[in-house]
Amino acid sequence: MKKPRIAILSTNSADCQCITEAALSLGFRVTVTSEVSELLSVLEKETPLLLFCDSVPANGGGTLRTIANAWDRSASIVLVVPPDIKPGHLKALKPWVHDYLTTPVLREAAAVRMRHALQAKTLEQAAGKAEKTLRGWVAGWESAISSYDPATGDRAVMVRDLARMILRQDAGDLDRPACLMLARANGMNGLDCEVFTASQAKEANGPVRITLPEMALFLRMKAESRLFHANYFDRGGTFRDFQSLFPPELLRLSGEVHNLAGLAVDGGYVVALNFGRPACAEDVLRLKGHTLPRILLETTSRSLHNLSDAFLVTIRALAIAADSQGDNGAHIGRMNRYAETLAQGMSMPDRFVRDLSYSAQLHDVGKMFMPSGLLEKPFRLTSDEYDIIRQHPALGAGVLEGSGVLRVARTIALTHHECWDGSGYPAGLAGNAIPIEGAISKVADVYDALRTPRAYRPAFSHDDARRIILDGDGDAGGTQPNHFNPEVLRVFRNNADRFDEICDRAGLSAPVQVQ
Ligand SMILES: [Fe+2]
Ligand SMILES: [Fe+2]
Numbered sequence: 474m475k476k477p478r479i480a481i482l483s484t485n486s487a488d489c490q491c492i493t494e495a496a497l498s499l500g501f502r503v504t505v506t507s508e509v510s511e512l513l514s515v516l517e518k519e520t521p522l523l524l525f526c527d528s529v530p531a532n533g534g535g536t537l538r539t540i541a542n543a544w545d546r547s548a549s550i551v552l553v554v555p556p557d558i559k560p561g562h563l564k565a566l567k568p569w570v571h572d573y574l575t576t577p578v579l580r581e582a583a584a585v586r587m588r589h590a591l592q593a594k595t596l597e598q599a600a601g602k603a604e605k606t607l608r609g610w611v612a613g614w615e616s617a618i619s620s621y622d623p624a625t626g627d628r629a630v631m632v633r634d635l636a637r638m639i640l641r642q643d644a645g646d647l648d649r650p651a652c653l654m655l656a657r658a659n660g661m662n663g664l665d666c667e668v669f670t671a672s673q674a675k676e677a678n679g680p681v682r683i684t685l686p687e688m689a690l691f692l693r694m695k696a697e698s699r700l701f702h703a704n705y706f707d708r709g710g711t712f713r714d715f716q717s718l719f720p721p722e723l724l725r726l727s728g729e730v731h732n733l734a735g736l737a738v739d740g741g742y743v744v745a746l747n748f749g750r751p752a753c754a755e756d757v758l759r760l761k762g763h764t765l766p767r768i769l770l771e772t773t774s775r776s777l778h779n780l781s782d783a784f785l786v787t788i789r790a791l792a793i794a795a796d797s798q799g800d801n802g803a804h805i806g807r808m809n810r811y812a813e814t815l816a817q818g819m820s821m822p823d824r825f826v827r828d829l830s831y832s833a834q835l836h837d838v839g840k841m842f843m844p845s846g847l848l849e850k851p852f853r854l855t856s857d858e859y860d861i862i863r864q865h866p867a868l869g870a871g872v873l874e875g876s877g878v879l880r881v882a883r884t885i886a887l888t889h890h891e892c893w894d895g896s897g898y899p900a901g902l903a904g905n906a907i908p909i910e911g912a913i914s915k916v917a918d919v920y921d922a923l924r925t926p927r928a929y930r931p932a933f934s935h936d937d938a939r940r941i942i943l944d945g946d947g948d949a950g951g952t953q954p955n956h957f958n959p960e961v962l963r964v965f966r967n968n969a970d971r972f973d974e975i976c977d978r979a980g981l982s983a984p985v986q987v988q
Contacts, residue, residue: 477522477594478502479587482512482540485527488553488578492525495583499591509536516543523590525583527553527576537569549593551586553578606759613638614766623774624781629679635767636669636680639745639760647749650734650756652727655680657741662686664741668726685720700761702734702752736761739768784878785831792834795841795869804921805834810975811917818964819913832882833914836889839869851928863898866890881910889914892956912958916942916965919952924976935973939966 479496483489484507496503501522504515515521524540537550549571554563556575563573574582613634621631632655641649651671656664667680705715712729719730732752735744743764748756793802813830821829840848843865847858854862869886873879888902888911895903923938933941943966945953954962965972 476500476502477591478504478519480512480515480521480524481505481526482509482524483507483527483553485553485576488525488527488576491578491580492583495580496587499584499587501587509539512540513543516540522549522594523587524550525553525574525578525586526550541569549590551583609638610762613763617767617770621770621774623770623777626770626774628771628774631767631770632667633669633677633679635763636673637675637677639763640669640675641671641749642675648756650745650748652746654723654727654744654746655741656685656744659684666723668723670726681726683722683726685722699737700754700757701736702732702754702757704732704751705730734760736764738764739772788831788835788879788882791838795835795838802834804925805837807921807975808833808836808914808917811920811972812913814968814971814975815913815916815961815964818968819909819960828881829885829910829913832879832885832910833917835869835873835879835882836885836914836918837865837869838872838882838886839865839867841872842868849928853929863890866899884908884910885914887911889918891915892953893958894953894955897956907958909958909961912961916957916961919956920965920972921976923952935969935976939969939972 479492479501481489481492481503483492483505489505493503493505504512504521506512506515512524526537526540537552541550550569551572551574552570553574553576563570572586574586617631617634620634636653639650639653641651649671653669654666656666659665664685666683666685668683669680673680705712716724716729719727724730727746730746732748733744733746734748734752734756735742736757738761743760745752745756745760789802789805792805796802796805809830812833813826816826816829843862847854847861850858866887866889870883873883873886876883887899888908891897891900891902891907891911892915893904893907893912895901897907919942920938923933923941924935926932941952942957943954943962945951957965
């Protein structure tokens with residue numbers, strides 16, 4: 474690295490010589506001139522560490538301002554003044570002057586100014602580097618948190634972003650590692666590992682997956698501390714000894730390992746290999762800083778999925794318990810798939826499709842309140858019995874009352890027997906007053922009812938069920954096309970084959986998985 478430069482603007486040859494000797498003894502490069510224009514051309518090419526400038530009239534306030542403006546803000550001007558300078562003159566020059574020396578200049582006094590300037594520059598560079606690192610972290614966290622939805626987030630994308638944040642982007646970036654390994658114990662004394670190299674991260678490629686035996690080195694380091702770093706020369710062994718600590722499968726990807734930094738976290742390890750200079754404790758902290766927010770997101774996501782699974786299993790159990798058909802959930806499973814098909818065909822948002830596809834199965838949850846035997850009656854119902862049955866939508870809505878995640882299910886339970894022409898129940902809603910969730914579920918429910926055998930009639934074929942829904946069954950009190958939302962009916966017509974597939978694939982008695 475180039476040594477910093479000391480510039481001297483002076484007509485005093487004794488001072489120039491003294492300052493030059495001090496600078497050279499400290500290893501600095503030196504530029505000496507008595508011309509402002511020559512100094513300005515030096516400043517154009519390079520920022521000196523320090524400028525010693527004497528206070529002859531030509532170097533008064535105007536000149537200093539010109540120099541200061543041409544210079545980097547972090548640069549310093551040391552003004553060399555006569556011992557009898559007037560305080561008012563010094564005050565006038567203060568905005569552009571960092572320090573003073575009196576002439577004749579003492580060599581040691583000049584050297585002290587240079588050493589202080591170097592220390593200040595070193596600290597300034599360290600602060601600038603720390604700020605850059607912090608900005609990088611904040612940007613990384615912001616991007617991870619804002620772009621990752623724990624409910625639907627893709628872990629692979631998050632891990633790839635993490636690798637890109639941590640790994641070396643260009644060959645000169647010695648503070649970053651060339652290889653990153655995310656390892657998790659697989660319960661069989663091994664580690665399932667995702668290994669990224671700098672080039673993979675740069676090209677936004679995914680990791681190479683390998684299984685490694687649990688490494689003695691990591692175990693030992695973990696026993697000592699959950700945070701660890703090591704260099705090949707740390708423990709007194711040879712470079713070859715250090716390589717023997719790593720499985721060949723890893724060395725094939727990482728190349729020879731010179732150093733590493735890592736942490737044991739969340740049942741596994743995050744390990745960075747081959748920094749461009751010896752690894753140190755700060756590297757571990759940096760790694761931790763990058764990793765923990767993402768692990769938090771991943772843990773939240775896992776918990777959310779577990780809760781979501783538990784929720785789906787619970788409402789499926791409720792739907793099966795309430796189902797009167799005794800088919801172990803096959804009807805309600807098909808309801809989910811039919812409703813999903815219709816919602817997708819109507820280009821509904823993904824969230825709506827998802828909510829609808831798990832909610833439709835609860836459409837008849839109110840039937841659990843129906844008198845025993847009524848639903849299994851092998852003959853057509855009497856008018857009084859039918860009045861009782863007509864209560865099941867409101868009863869079902871009551872069961873599902875009060876929960877935000879069951880809002881769609883409640884709407885479906887309440888409105889899946891309403892008809893577009895206003896002839897349905899329980900409220901006799903008509904047209905667009907019927908929520909679309911209910912209108913979709915109605916078509917799905919009627920199709921499945923037609924395809925299912927009843928005690929008083931056999932099952933209809935797909936073609937017959939399709940015709941009855943689209944054209945009616947010819948019975949004044951039966952199914953009519955004007956019972957259905959015309960838009961839902963249009964999508965049903967266009968996707969009728971898919972309905973047949975769902976019915977065929979699921980069978981009429983086999984349980985259908987909730988997705
Ligand atoms: Fe119903
Ligand atoms: Fe049903």
